[in-house]
Amino acid sequence: MRILNRSATFALAVVAASVSSTAWADNASPVGLWRNIDDATGKPRALIRISESNGALQGRVEKVFLAPNESPICTKCEGALKNAPVLGLIILSGLKKDGAEYTGGRILDPDDGNFYSSKIRLMDGGKKLEVRGYIGVSLLGRSQIWQRQD
Incomplete structure (x- = not known):
């Protein structure tokens, strides 16, 4: 018994x-610290802190992992971001919850200085984040998988 x-x-x-x-x-929730993994090389690129304000998410670069030939500034960015330090740069903005995803946002690629439409979704019980940047429709873009750090 x-x-x-x-x-x-x-x-x-x-x-x-x-x-x-x-x-x-x-x-x-995607709020927290994430390690950005380069989809081409598989190597870490940065730590990004995602926060929420008024129902929208934004992501700010907290640390960068630069290769010897990479610049710590956004040389290809335009306007107010021209030559801005990548460290501290807001690269994700305007994402709002839409079912299981967060959509309607923008993502900045500091390597080419361009903004793209963006959406994200949590995976693996919140341990991973699929980040998609695209032009026009989601099919025309690329995705990265970020890993939660906190």
Whole structure:
């Protein structure tokens, strides 16, 4: 009887843990610190802090991992961002929750200085973030998978 009670208690604990982790995944938020992984090289490029203000997300570069030939400034950016330091730059903005995704935003690629339409979605229970930048329609773009750091 005692063994049966332990087994039942253990089974209940496993069920409770799986339910709570599923609930956490459903309520996960992209707010936090993310490691940006270059989709071409597979190497880390930056740490980006995503925050929320008035229902919209934005992402600011907190740390950069530069190759020896890369510049720490946005030389190809235009206007007020011309020659701005990449460190501290807001590269994601205007993303709003739309079902399981956040859409309607913009992303800046400091390598080419261009802004693209953007959408993001959480993956793997909130441990990964698919970030898509595109022109016009989502099919014409590229995606990166970012890894949660906090």
